[in-house]
Amino acid sequence: MAMTLQFLGATEEVTGSCHLLSVNQQQLLLDCGLIQGGKTDIARNRAPFEFEPSEIFCVVLSHAHIDHSGRLPALVQQGFDGPIYTHQATAELCEILLRDAAMLQQRDTERVNKRRDKQQLPPLEPLFTEADVEQVLSHFIPLEYDQLVPVMPGVDIMLHDAGHILGSALVELFLNDGEQQKKLVFSGDLGRAGMPILRDPTMIDSANLVLMESTYGERLHRSxxxxxxxxxxxxxxxxxxxxxxxxxxxxxxxxxxxxxxxxxxxxxxxxxxxxxxxxxxxxxxxxxxxxxxxxxxxxxxxxxxxxxxxxxxxxxxxxxxxxxxxxxxxxxxxxxxxxxxxxxxxxxxxxxxxxxxxxxxxxxxxxxxxxxxxxxxxxxxxxxxxxxxxxxxxxxxxxxxxxxxxxxSAHADQAELLRWYQHFDGAPPLVLVHGEPTAQQVLLAKLAEQSPTTRAVIATHADTLDLTALPALRWC
Known part of the structure; x- marks a missing residue:
């Protein structure tokens, strides 16, 4: 039996969040986000998924922002037919965000095709359409915070308030492959304490592995x-x-x-x-x-x-x-x-x-x-x-x-990221995602200074972590 986690998006960059969890030969996707940035970055969204969408058992979505949810319509278009678990407010927000994204896809593709026509190149199809969005919406399973839910054989999840936007969640994943039990905690996008409107991010006590964003790992926000x-x-x-x-x-x-x-x-x-x-x-x-x-x-x-x-x-x-x-x-x-x-x-x-x-x-x-x-x-x-x-x-x-x-900013800064991680008992192994390389390297150095026993790495694209080997952090 095996449990693995592969990092397929928001690796040494901030957008395109996507991580593939495999337990008992079943696959779960953590987020399925759109890559944002310049023209070269945006073009990467048209590349085939690095897995077979029809083989994904379910998706767990941390929040509605497009860099976390924006490729869900393409996932469904290419064969995914399972449930998408997320907070009920995220499901509501995705309805408007994904429809808007489909409209932009259509408009941008039309503009690109005018240029391609002049260059006598074949036209492109939009990455996804409003019809694809309608299909996605039928897959959502709305959840509440602090509700333990079985989502896949060998995997239960619990969402907690991440304090980033309405409905944003950090995710506890309880894994059992029949031989071992592990607990993975995914921060999603982590918010900040004391900000207006939203509640403070939830603190978690224990984990075998923490997957944490690092957007502002190199800086401190103003008070x-x-x-x-x-x-x-x-x-x-x-x-x-x-x-x-x-x-x-x-x-x-x-x-x-x-x-x-x-x-x-x-x-x-x-x-x-x-x-x-x-x-x-x-x-x-x-x-x-x-x-x-x-x-x-x-x-x-x-x-x-x-x-x-x-x-x-x-x-x-x-x-x-x-x-x-x-x-x-x-x-x-x-x-x-x-x-x-x-x-x-x-x-x-x-x-x-x-x-x-x-x-x-x-x-x-x-x-x-x-x-x-x-x-x-x-x-x-x-x-x-x-x-x-x-x-x-x-x-x-x-x-x-x-x-x-x-x-x-709705993202935790360096001090807030460290405070959230250091609340865990026993300094569990840590993988940094969702950050640019400079920010991640600075955060890693600060972490080594404050918590020298922490085993921390920066995920690079397509890295696969053998979760059964935790806490040794053995890369496949």
């Missing part, structure tokens, strides 16, 4: 108090200098709702009475409705606020919601006084690109980057100081002020 002070100063400077519009690229799930909450709490303190705040993202609007419906999953402060002022919901009180495309386009006729929250969070799609196209060249505009920017994305180029950005074939000079507010 929450310092982040609020930074935002207050930023808005004050903008107001005092009578500057133009403020653009905030935001992930539709998680970051957009956090910003709405902050504007509810601090609009008066930040002197935003003369500004119009708009949420210009149909998907973020739908996600906000799901957040509102799932308020029992929120932290105590948020729940108390909703109960004290039931007619003024903290996510619905201060922003104008814009669904209509024509209304979104009309915003570009306004040169000042707007705070525009729009997707996508990495500026590689969505309505934010149109707003950047009309505002980046204005010296009186500001862009607030408040989330992780993968290598190769337009958002990363802005953070790294690009002097121009190409949008819809047009080269736009970057004259607007670019601000990076790291304290809003």
């Amino acid at each position: 929450w108090d310092d982040t609020l002070a930074e935002l207050k100063t930023l808005f004050a400077e903008t107001i005092q200098s009578s500057r133009g519009n403020i653009l905030i690229p935001a992930f539709s799930v998680g970051r957009a709702q956090e910003l709405l909450y902050l504007f509810h709490l601090y609009a008066k303190q930040w002197q935003l009475a003369g500004w119009t705040i708009v949420l210009d993202s149909p998907m973020a609007i739908e996600a906000t409705r799901i957040y509102v419906r799932n308020y029992p999953l929120m932290d105590a402060d948020f729940q108390r606020l909703t109960q004290l002022h039931p007619g003024e919901h903290p996510l619905l009180s201060h922003a104008r919601f814009i669904r209509d495309t024509a209304e979104s386009i009309s915003l570009n006729e306004i040169s000042h006084g707007l705070i525009i929250i729009a997707g996508s969070g990495m500026c590689n799609g969505g309505r934010i690109r149109c707003h950047l196209q009309h505002n980046l060249a204005r010296e009186n505009s500001d862009v607030i980057i408040c989330g992780f920017q993968a290598l190769g994305t337009p958002g990363r180029l802005l953070v790294d100081g690009a002097e121009e950005l190409t949008i819809s074939g047009q080269s736009i000079p970057v004259r607007a002020r670019i601000h990076t507010v790291g304290g809003l």
Whole structure:
């Protein structure tokens, strides 16, 4: 009998989360995410899966973000026919995220095919379609936190709140091959303690192996108090200098709702009475409705606020919601006084690109980057100081002020990752995933300094770990 774990995505990179667990010759997939970044990265999504989709018994999905869920439609399209276990809020969010992803696949493929036609190349098919998404949705098995569920012969799981976005889960997997019992803990994307709206990440006591993300393994975020002070100063400077519009690229799930909450709490303190705040993202609007419906999953402060002022919901009180495309386009006729929250969070799609196209060249505009920017994305180029950005074939000079507010991140920083791992008894073996190499190497060095007995490695693509050999960490 054998138990193995193979790392097939988010290895020495942040997107494309995917890990293959085999127990008793049955296969379980942990996440099935889309690879994001530049054109070369995105093209890798068209490569065949490194396993036979029809042989996967089930999928366990940590959360709804596309870099964890976005290849599920392709998985089903290519033969997967099993259950997808995830938190019930994640299932709700996936319905809107995956449908949007299918629409983008269709649109982007049409654009690529116009170029291919001119080059007399055969057309491409979208990676997946809305029909594929409908098939995926029928496979979801919604779960609650702290519920022990058998998902495959020899494998039980329990989800716990990861504190990253609504419904995000860290996963305990209890494995039994008939001869040995092992416990694997997968962090998914780990959130942060003390952040608004969501509960703190769950601490786990024991494991034979920990699989942990490392997105911000090389840095410390600003404290929450310092982040609020930074935002207050930023808005004050903008107001005092009578500057133009403020653009905030935001992930539709998680970051957009956090910003709405902050504007509810601090609009008066930040002197935003003369500004119009708009949420210009149909998907973020739908996600906000799901957040509102799932308020029992929120932290105590948020729940108390909703109960004290039931007619003024903290996510619905201060922003104008814009669904209509024509209304979104009309915003570009306004040169000042707007705070525009729009997707996508990495500026590689969505309505934010149109707003950047009309505002980046204005010296009186500001862009607030408040989330992780993968290598190769337009958002990363802005953070790294690009002097121009190409949008819809047009080269736009970057004259607007670019601000990076790291304290809003929904990912744990180095100290928070270490604190979460060090809560485990006995320093179990650790595998780092979901991080760029520099961040992982720095985190590994810090871990060696603080916990010298820890056996830790960085997963590289297609590594296969023999779980029956734990805790020796023997690679196949």
